[in-house]
Amino acid sequence: MFARELADGTVLMIEQEDHTDLSAQFAAHWGNNEFSRPEPYHSVLFGTIYHDSGHREMEADLPIDVERGVPYAIGRTPPGLRKNEADVINAKWIKTRDPYAALLVSMHHAGLRKERYDTVRKRADDGQAPVPQTQGIDSAFGDLADWQQEIVNELGLNDARARESFFHNYRLLQVFDLLSLYFCRDGFKKGEMQNVVLEQVPVKAGSDKVVDIRLDVTGPNALRMTPYPFDEPSLSVCMKTRVMAPVLDQPEAVAKEQYYKARRVPLICNITS
Numbered sequence: 001m002f003a004r005e006l007a008d009g010t011v012l013m014i015e016q017e018d019h020t021d022l023s024a025q026f027a028a029h030w031g032n033n034e035f036s037r038p039e040p041y042h043s044v045l046f047g048t049i050y051h052d053s054g055h056r057e058m059e060a061d062l063p064i065d066v067e068r069g070v071p072y073a074i075g076r077t078p079p080g081l082r083k084n085e086a087d088v089i090n091a092k093w094i095k096t097r098d099p100y101a102a103l104l105v106s107m108h109h110a111g112l113r114k115e116r117y118d119t120v121r122k123r124a125d126d127g128q129a130p131v132p133q134t135q136g137i138d139s140a141f142g143d144l145a146d147w148q149q150e151i152v153n154e155l156g157l158n159d160a161r162a163r164e165s166f167f168h169n170y171r172l173l174q175v176f177d178l179l180s181l182y183f184c185r186d187g188f189k190k191g192e193m194q195n196v197v198l199e200q201v202p203v204k205a206g207s208d209k210v211v212d213i214r215l216d217v218t219g220p221n222a223l224r225m226t227p228y229p230f231d232e233p234s235l236s237v238c239m240k241t242r243v244m245a246p247v248l249d250q251p252e253a254v255a256k257e258q259y260y261k262a263r264r265v266p267l268i269c270n271i272t273s
């Protein structure tokens, strides 16, 4: 769950599976003459769609942050409410349908505790120097649990080339996640979209080349991405959000009811080159 306070005192709430649906729109359209499309396409897409479904365990309970008067969101959730074990259960559910996607998703969650293995990251466009890489593919593969290693063996991902190709897709998942998080959490200041830079974006599978992609705001619902990574000349994306007024000094059941009743508002952005 994400929560962004709006200027009029209401709060914009976004569920994890709406965040992942936006991530998946970027995944589905990623690739053109300059950037290679994810391969295996459907596995990367499937993993992206369900990469945060472990959060559903918490969101189904809908615990209320009584100080704020809305459901608990990322950054404020007390330990224990989040139910991290649900991430492993989710990855194992993904494995029943697509082992490659399961490995991708479980590596993603391990990487979240390790700065995404120092791969892709987002920074404000403030001229700061990039942070040096210290971790990477060896660290990511070194963290695999036994059940993940079994997938590596089954899919023949042991040799250097196959590992590199897989790690390319891991880095793409970080890009799709970070692009979506820009809209869910950190791309806005005082309600306005901000210019940012995505660093170390991989360009093609099998190549070491990485680029920084600039996101420049060109209008209230418009961004320019340079270089431009999508398969259509302009890409219009949309995410479901809920706008609710905080419910303070009332039983949690009242806040939950207001959340379920909240007005659904599509967040739309048109992205061009």
Ligand SMILES: [Fe+2]
Pocket: 019, 020, 051, 052, 177
């Ligand atoms: Fe995510």
